[in-house]
Amino acid sequence: MTKTLHCLFDPLCGWCxxxxxxxxxxxxxxxxxxxxVPGGLFSGKGARPI
Known part of the structure; x- marks a missing residue:
């Protein structure tokens, strides 16, 4: 049996x-x-230039 691990992360997150x-x-x-599955810790109104 195969199990899938979904890893939700943000490339800018130190914890990740x-x-x-x-x-x-x-x-x-x-x-x-x-x-x-990459997300966006700094997206929307919290977004800022890198």
Whole structure:
């Protein structure tokens, strides 16, 4: 049985970056498929130039 791990993250989020190693370890387990879904921490009215 295959299970899908949906990883909702923001490329600018330090917490997301810090969890990357753990997410990679879980995704490496047999029968686990990683689906990355980037979001926007700084979007809409909170957006600013980078």
């Amino acid at each position: 970056d810090g969890a990357g190693g753990t997410v990679a370890e879980v995704a490496a387990l047999p029968g686990v498929v990683l689906r990355r």
